[in-house]
Amino acid sequence: AIGGTAYLAYGVYDQKHPDDQFEPDPTKKNLVILGTGWGAVSLLKKLDTENYNVIVISPRNYFLFTPLLPSCTTGTVEHRSIMEPIRSILRHKKAAVKYYEAEATKIDPERKVIAIDDNSDIKGASNKTEVSYDMLVVSVGAENATFGIPGVKEHSCFLKEIGDAQQIRKKIMDCVETATFKDQSPEEVARLLHMVVVGGGPTGVEFAGELQDFFDEDIKKWVPEISDKFKVTLIEALPNVLPMFSKQLIDYTEATFKEEKITIMTKTAVKKVTDKTVEAEATGPDGKKTIQIMPYGLLVWATGNAVRPIVRDLMSQIPAQKDSRRGLAVNEYLVVQGTKDIWATGDCAVAGYAPTAQVASQEGAFLARLFNTMAKSEAIEHQIHDLSSSLNLQPGNTADIAKEIEAHEKQLRRIKDIKPFHYTHQGSLAYIGSERAVADVSWLNGNFATGGGLTYLFWRSAYLSMCFSTRNRVLVVLDWLKSKAFGRDVSR
Ligand code: NAD
Structure with missing residues (x-):
């Protein structure tokens, strides 16, 4: 019976996506996610990774179930029991996701690149580089507030x-x-x-x-x-x-x-x-x-x-963030105000909610829905574009094509009508x-x-x-x- 339970537990653990993951496609947009906490992981869980080149960057190669962290301080719960390796989370995705164990040290919204450092002690290995993004999600959380109190x-x-x-x-x-x-x-x-x-x-x-x-x-x-x-x-x-x-x-x-x-x-x-x-x-x-x-x-x-230095530095580069104190001010679609292609979730974002795991995970799930929909509507836009071009080339059945375009446009309007984030x-x-x-x-x-x-x-x-x-x-x-x-x- 014990063997059976162990086998079952291993089976559950070893589960991966049933098909072979397909490799990243360089023609797709680079979607970079910073962090492996509540916001990032709930986004990853629901994201259709095949629509983007997804890259995850975080110095922590596991998700931590923080609500049980106080129980770890006394050994009521062992620490490994509340850690989930990010590699195991990514194995479940349909398309492969790149993961770099590194700290993002600077975000440059002008050049659309992120400087990363793996802080590794291993001699000779590359440890500092840059990653470019088309879309960026900042889910880096916060650090401990000390209010500058001495000691x-x-x-x-x-x-x-x-x-x-x-x-x-x-x-x-x-x-x-x-x-x-x-x-x-x-x-x-x-x-x-x-x-x-x-x-x-x-x-x-x-x-x-x-x-x-x-x-x-x-x-x-x-x-x-x-x-x-x-x-x-x-x-x-x-x-x-x-x-x-x-x-x-x-x-x-x-x-x-x-x-x-x-x-x-x-x-x-x-x-x-x-x-x-x-x-x-x-x-x-x-x-x-x-x-x-x-x-x-x-x-x-x-x-x-308290706000992490990388977030404070990003805020200082965006004039619209001048008055924000507690983190990146985001709009109702979680877009960082003053930017077009940066989103933020969780404790580093200021969306008008308390900095809790519940808020971060709902925000992550919302972004997954948003990105899945954006990819879908982009695909329909392409179809409409192709149909419109053939409209000029094949004058014979224009009525049918026009009808098809209209149907696509209707679908597009329906898909694009995404409601703002609501907690x-x-x-x-x-x-x-x-x-x-x-x-x-x-x-x-x-x-x-x-x-x-x-x-x-x-x-x-x-x-x-x-x-x-x-x-x-x-x-x-x-x-x-x-x-x-x-x-x-x-x-x-
Ligand atoms: P918190 O911000 O909720 O509480 C910190 C407390 O420290 C405040 O009440 C503040 O008045 C006090 N404080 C600040 N400076 C002080 C000083 N110099 N001397 C004495 N007291 C001082 O912090 P938290 O408990 O770490 O929680 C952070 C966030 O995470 C909150 O939004 C919280 O709701 C959430 N959280 C929720 C749960 C849960 O639901 N079980 C568990 C942990 C955290």
């Missing part, structure tokens, strides 16, 4: 990429093992076991919940001597955490954190970070400001997004620890706000169904079962 870049961990989650996982165990080292002073033990999370958005809240679970369910068992010293503090500048959720769920989250013994400090803004302390300014109920200095062992910085919000979900989750869900024209254990099961099934592939889904379920049965792995 943040040097001393904190972020939570955006797989490497960040691995670093956090190591650091947690490093703090625990060092705290139990022979003759460690009580002050140093308290510092090492103080885990500070800055930013009360969904990333900070989910991570704080996962971390407290890890401690309550596992670390405490294996290292009982620290059970009364481990402490998680969540710092948020605004008056409450999870501002995008309804009031009832905010209250529920704050009450759950209290039960879990996670300290929430709201109306507290971090101003400075050193290698061992966090300095924050707290505003009291009377409006009085006080400075607090907190020693920490692990500091996780989750205060949202459908399906809801927000967040895990808050101790097998509870909160959900604000839009369903059947109504909004539902729920929190608790059942919502946690809903959270699990929703995330499972959103996983990229069957392989990812199987691996995540196995990880959940494994960590339930044997506990999370506390080795570094």
Whole structure:
């Protein structure tokens, strides 16, 4: 039976497009996609690649299922379970797609070229070149916002990429093992076991919940001597955490954190970070400001997004982007304003929506529809052109040809009538620890706000169904079962 399951899983994984992929056609337009995140991958999934010469460029040769990234920091889910190789995604396409593992360092909209650098350490290999495009999709995401606060870049961990989650996982165990080292002073033990999370958005809240679970369910068992010293503090500048959720769920989250013994400090803004302390300014109920200095062992910085340098540089070359601050301003067809052949999706685009995976993936799917339609209408335009030329050459059956042209024109008008991008919000979900989750869900024209254990099961099934592939889904379920049965792995 195990062999059968393994064979089935391999079969699903090994699936590729049933026909042999046809090779890129140099007569077609170069469609370059920058990125392998939510926007880029959902575009690739639905794009008819045979219509273009598709080239994907990204320094990350896999798609990362970011909603489960906080679970990776504690080993509830292993990192490979939420990664899907881009090569496996591209194998499913009808026409071959080129992939370059490289960082796009500059976009030149005048010459229509992109400078790329593979940042490789391999000596002698080519690593810097240019790629030209006819159509370009910028889906490069964003970087971590630090607001220029001193010490943040040097001393904190972020939570955006797989490497960040691995670093956090190591650091947690490093703090625990060092705290139990022979003759460690009580002050140093308290510092090492103080885990500070800055930013009360969904990333900070989910991570704080996962971390407290890890401690309550596992670390405490294996290292009982620290059970009364481990402490998680969540710092948020605004008056409450999870501002995008309804009031009832905010209250529920704050009450759950209290039960879990996670300290929430709201109306507290971090101003400075050193290698061992966090300095924050707290505003009291009377409006009085006080400075607090907190020693920490692990500091996780989750205060949202900032614009990537390549995007900022592109914006500086386009006069119409002068007033845009948070990213590339796009129109209702996701065309970068001030350009004709550049589109943007996800966290690097400003389309009037929150920078979420849900928005990026709907934008990617919209662009796939748009590009498929553009190719179709171009083909019809060619047909009309050919028919019109034959109209002059064959005067005998002009009536038939004219009729055919009219039918084509009608079809063309119908196809060209693409509605602008419209985002459908399906809801927000967040895990808050101790097998509870909160959900604000839009369903059947109504909004539902729920929190608790059942919502946690809903959270699990929703995330499972959103996983990229069957392989990812199987691996995540196995990880959940494994960590339930044997506990999370506390080795570094
Ligand atoms: P966020 O922007 O949602 O939240 C960051 C928080 O940090 C803000 O509340 C801000 O007030 C606070 N902050 C900023 N500077 C601070 C400082 N110096 N001191 C203390 N607090 C400070 O960031 P995020 O959680 O990383 O999320 C980014 C985006 O991704 C959001 O749009 C979010 O909705 C989305 N997201 C959604 C989910 C989910 O739905 N489960 C999970 C992760 C991220």
